[in-house]
Amino acid sequence: MSVRVRFAPSPTGPLHIGGARSALFNYLFAAGKDGTFILRIEDTDLERSSHESEIGIIDALRRLGINWDEGIEVGGDNGPYRQTQRLDIYKQYTEKLLAAGQAYYCYCTEEELEQERQELMARGETPRYMGKCRDLTAEQRRELEAQGRKPVVRFKVPAGREIVINDLVRGKVVFESDGIGDYIIVKSDGIPTYNYAVVIDDLLMNITHVIRGEEHLSNTPRQVLIYEALGMKVPDFAHISLILNSEGRKMSKRDGDTAIVDYFNKGYLPQALVNFIALLGWSPSGEQEFFSMEELVKEFSLERVSKSPAVFDLNKLNYINSYYLMQTPPEDLIDLALPFLRAEGLFNEADILSEEQRQWIVIFLKAVREKINNLSEIRDYIKFFTGEEVDVTDEEARLIIQAPTVPAVLELLREKVHATPELDPPAAKSILKQIGKELKLKGRDVFMPVRIALTGQMHGPDLDAILALLGPNSIEQRLNKTAKYLKQD
Numbered sequence: 001m002s003v004r005v006r007f008a009p010s011p012t013g014p015l016h017i018g019g020a021r022s023a024l025f026n027y028l029f030a031a032g033k034d035g036t037f038i039l040r041i042e043d044t045d046l047e048r049s050s051h052e053s054e055i056g057i058i059d060a061l062r063r064l065g066i067n068w069d070e071g072i073e074v075g076g077d078n079g080p081y082r083q084t085q086r087l088d089i090y091k092q093y094t095e096k097l098l099a100a101g102q103a104y105y106c107y108c109t110e111e112e113l114e115q116e117r118q119e120l121m122a123r124g125e126t127p128r129y130m131g132k133c134r135d136l137t138a139e140q141r142r143e144l145e146a147q148g149r150k151p152v153v154r155f156k157v158p159a160g161r162e163i164v165i166n167d168l169v170r171g172k173v174v175f176e177s178d179g180i181g182d183y184i185i186v187k188s189d190g191i192p193t194y195n196y197a198v199v200i201d202d203l204l205m206n207i208t209h210v211i212r213g214e215e216h217l218s219n220t221p222r223q224v225l226i227y228e229a230l231g232m233k234v235p236d237f238a239h240i241s242l243i244l245n246s247e248g249r250k251m252s253k254r255d256g257d258t259a260i261v262d263y264f265n266k267g268y269l270p271q272a273l274v275n276f277i278a279l280l281g282w283s284p285s286g287e288q289e290f291f292s293m294e295e296l297v298k299e300f301s302l303e304r305v306s307k308s309p310a311v312f313d314l315n316k317l318n319y320i321n322s323y324y325l326m327q328t329p330p331e332d333l334i335d336l337a338l339p340f341l342r343a344e345g346l347f348n349e350a351d352i353l354s355e356e357q358r359q360w361i362v363i364f365l366k367a368v369r370e371k372i373n374n375l376s377e378i379r380d381y382i383k384f385f386t387g388e389e390v391d392v393t394d395e396e397a398r399l400i401i402q403a404p405t406v407p408a409v410l411e412l413l414r415e416k417v418h419a420t421p422e423l424d425p426p427a428a429k430s431i432l433k434q435i436g437k438e439l440k441l442k443g444r445d446v447f448m449p450v451r452i453a454l455t456g457q458m459h460g461p462d463l464d465a466i467l468a469l470l471g472p473n474s475i476e477q478r479l480n481k482t483a484k485y486l487k488q489d
Helices: 017-032 051-064 086-100 109-122 138-145 193-205 214-229 260-265 269-280 293-298 315-329 330-343 355-371 377-383 393-398 406-419 425-439 443-455 463-485
Strands: 004-007 036-039 103-104 152-155 162-167 171-176 184-186 210-213 236-240
Touching: 004 017, 017 036, 017 051, 017 210, 017 214, 017 293, 036 086, 036 260, 051 260, 086 103, 086 152, 086 193, 103 138, 152 214, 162 214, 162 236, 171 214, 184 193, 193 214, 210 214, 214 236, 260 269, 269 293, 269 315, 315 355, 330 355, 330 377, 355 377, 355 463, 377 463, 393 425, 393 443, 406 425, 406 443, 406 463, 425 443, 425 463, 443 463
Parallel strands: 004 036, 210 236
Antiparallel strands: 103 152, 152 184, 162 171
16 A cells, blocks of 8 residues: 555644644655645644634645645545544444444543542552443443433453554554553544544544654554554554753743744745754754755655654754755745835835835845844844934944045045946945045945944945945935034044
């Protein structure tokens, strides 16, 4: 049978880093083996699931370039692909298990279960359900139902069993059935539990490999027992490691941004996020650091997925994102940068950008992208390229523009920018060279006072771009503002 894998998120919030990694690893594994990648939605948590979360997860996956062959919004022969639309299917399998004596109705109250739990803990035993309702007669069941008790359905766990999982990442893992206890597979409202529904779904969708986070390893023996009870082949399991924060603890919302959309909103590029996430717990065979999706498909294998926890290193993400910012043509970054520019009052929300405005953004991005980790940081540089205000607060900068040659430099700059038909970066560069040549000054004696006069600072983005994007009128206004700092005769 060809490889069939799935990603089955619960739509109770946005797609997080861990979920994105599970989706990516499944996608890469399937694509590398010409298999099928399925997306389905596990929405049986009726209180917390929402349509908005589902849409957000789907959008995040698509923006990352993780596309699925079958499932939600795509269709296929094994639907429905949303659990709440499959309740009749689960019911059929529940009836089979009940008829075969492999499951039973349980009427225990929460108070009775808590009392049992406390007694087991007092004896130093693992809390579990001890099977109080396993052998109820039909008459006993009628009596309990007459009291208004609504039963759950529990799976009858066989005693004295070793459940062996030959995990493709973690190796051989053994569980003892006596430590599990009979667990609920259908709640009193008729909704199946995760450990039950996921098995029926994987079974009917012919899933060959289950690749998921390590936190699901403890669920695996319960799922294997259901496969065996139904007489079906168990898929191969691969449990990938936890993702830890920089302090060695499991990542959580307390660590800040854990949702993929948060990183999109900060201006991280999809290809950088994919590259970074792929390296969380997986290592390539060589020294290569940067991978396109196509290269990841060719290189990825479960054999190179580590058992050890992965560490989320923001510095590494910034390093990878900086690389992609430099490799991506600025024209391709315009739409991603635009929300941050608009947030600072540039370009009207409703307007379609003119060609001149798009060119402005291209020059701007070329000037600043070496200095930023993500596109949200472009906001720190907008002040260099827009507006009239200039304030020279640094004492060293004030001394520089008080040099006796500076007034001549700035006056010649003023003349030349007004005389230049098209003030683009090459023209600006030429002007600065001409000023130095005509006044017989070294480059530093031209560039530094011009930068300070126009920005108030000694360091910053490319000066040619600043001149080009300010334009003659804004240059004139800024020079007028900084005239007060020049040495007066």
